[in-house]
Amino acid sequence: MLPLPNQIVTYSPAYTLVPTYECFNKCTYCNFRSDIGSHPWMTLEQAEKILLSLKGQGICEILILSGEVHPLSSRRQEWLDLIYDLCLLALSMGFLPHTNAGILSFSEMQRLKNVNASMGLMLEQLNPKLLHTVHRHAPSKIPELRLQHLQWAGELQIPFTTGLLLGIGENEDDRRQTLMAIADLHLKYQNIQEVILQPHSPGSQQTFDEVAFDPYQLPQVIAQAREILPSDITIQIPPNLVPEENWLLACLDAGARDLGGIGPRDEVNPDYPHREVNRLREVLLSAGWTLLPRLPVYQRTHSVLGAMAFS
Numbered sequence: 001m002l003p004l005p006n007q008i009v010t011y012s013p014a015y016t017l018v019p020t021y022e023c024f025n026k027c028t029y030c031n032f033r034s035d036i037g038s039h040p041w042m043t044l045e046q047a048e049k050i051l052l053s054l055k056g057q058g059i060c061e062i063l064i065l066s067g068e069v070h071p072l073s074s075r076r077q078e079w080l081d082l083i084y085d086l087c088l089l090a091l092s093m094g095f096l097p098h099t100n101a102g103i104l105s106f107s108e109m110q111r112l113k114n115v116n117a118s119m120g121l122m123l124e125q126l127n128p129k130l131l132h133t134v135h136r137h138a139p140s141k142i143p144e145l146r147l148q149h150l151q152w153a154g155e156l157q158i159p160f161t162t163g164l165l166l167g168i169g170e171n172e173d174d175r176r177q178t179l180m181a182i183a184d185l186h187l188k189y190q191n192i193q194e195v196i197l198q199p200h201s202p203g204s205q206q207t208f209d210e211v212a213f214d215p216y217q218l219p220q221v222i223a224q225a226r227e228i229l230p231s232d233i234t235i236q237i238p239p240n241l242v243p244e245e246n247w248l249l250a251c252l253d254a255g256a257r258d259l260g261g262i263g264p265r266d267e268v269n270p271d272y273p274h275r276e277v278n279r280l281r282e283v284l285l286s287a288g289w290t291l292l293p294r295l296p297v298y299q300r301t302h303s304v305l306g307a308m309a310f311s
């Protein structure tokens with residue numbers, strides 16, 4: 001018997017390729033970045049080896065996640081070419097790329113659109129006061145730049161993922177403003193597929209000395225987001241950042257319907273490994289939810305069939 005659409009929770013079987021960890025920003029909560037020049041960039045040969053090893057494992061999405069090379073750096077073009085070539089390689093091997101490489105120019109996005117199924121950029125929080133705290137050394141985190149990026153993604157009609165980072169110094173009103181900005185953009189361009197609500201979860205590399213976002217508050221934020229966001233935007237939560245199973249279920253009750261890309265390593269939160277998909281499936285099933293894989297592009301009109309295509 002097919003599950004009812006309102007009992008379905010989706011995830012994307014994914015693997016993350018990192019062209020480079022180097023980033024010219026220094027967000028204090030970051031557990032991803034490395035200093036410029038500290039590590040060699042990924043080569044196409046390395047990527048091909050990894051992708052070959054993923055064949056037949058049910059993985060569809062290749063998330064290309066990169067630190068940012070400064071727009072005026074002499075290596076910017078080389079960096080963008082590498083990302084483009086990685087996407088092309090993934091496509092040629094039967095995978096669907098989804099790139100999140102930080103702030104891009106309109107022409108850079110236009111180019112990458114041709115080799116991506118979907119793309120993403122976290123809006124995080126719009127309150128500019130964060131430029132004096134967690135984003136003091138992160139020029140890419142100027143809210144206007146990020147809004148501009150989302151607007152260009154809309155103009156280019158790129159299926160898009162964005163989201164909020166929770167617990168980095170914002171208040172409830174800040175969250176509301178950020179959600180409303182996403183809702184406005186979607187009403188105009190209709191291209192936002194999902195909004196991630198990512199609770200700050202301290203990791204071993206960060207310098208931001210704050211406790212984790214209280215996971216018990218997450219259902220409340222999800223419910224607030226569900227009220228503000230148009231109904232065709234799916235709310236996504238990273239299940240590895242919600243350690244208590246009861247609370248994960250409470251997040252679903254509040255309106256979350258997607259668990260994002262699940263792969264061997266969460267590159268953004270490497271201190272928080274994912275549960276096995278089968279374990280997640282069991283936990284959800286115990287409360288009547290069916291966990292199904294999905295593609296990186298949502299099939300709005302046939303969402304159940306789209307998800308079922310994997311099973």
Ligand code: SF4
Binds near residue numbers: 026
């Ligand atoms: S969070 Fe992103 S933009 Fe900020 S330092 Fe880390 S990799 Fe760079």
